[in-house]
Amino acid sequence: xxxxxxxYKKPENVEEFDKHYKxxxxxxxxxxxGLLKLEVNKIYGSPxxxxxxxxxxxxxxxxxxxxxxALSSPEGKAAGKxxxxxxxxxxxxxxxxxx
Numbered sequence: 799x800x801x802x803x804x805x806y807k808k809p810e811n812v813e814e815f816d817k818h819y820k821x822x823x824x825x826x827x828x829x830x831x832g833l834l835k836l837e838v839n840k841i842y843g844s845p846x847x848x849x850x851x852x853x854x855x856x857x858x859x860x861x862x863x864x865x866x867x868a869l870s871s872p873e874g875k876a877a878g879k880x881x882x883x884x885x886x887x888x889x890x891x892x893x894x895x896x897x
Contacts, residue, residue, distance in 0.1 A: 799834075799896040800862050802869075804881075806853040807888040818884050819853070826877040832864035833857055852888070858896075865893070 809815040819838075828836055835858040841851045859865040868874045881889060 801894050802857045803892040804855040805890050808852040809888050829873040830868040832859050832868045
């Protein structure tokens with residue numbers, strides 16, 4: 799199993815970001831073919847105190863090929879376009895293998 803991990807730093811306007819993420823972006827991402835699970839984690843701090851991370855989203859897929867197919871699908875491209883429009887300055891994306 800593999801996953802695509804999106805790590806979002808704290809945006810300038812948290813309320814506006816959260817509304818767009820919940821109402822627009824997550825529903826787009828959930829339409830990607832082959833997506834097994836979308837898990838969203840809201841960061842509230844760290845062992846050292848405050849954190850500059852706001853959200854971590856993990857999207858699970860059965861295989862690397864399924865993940866790449868999802869990203870290149872029309873649904874994946876729509877989610878990617880939306881992502882760059884509202885969070886391009888605060889997001890980093892990572893591929894991970896569940897071990």
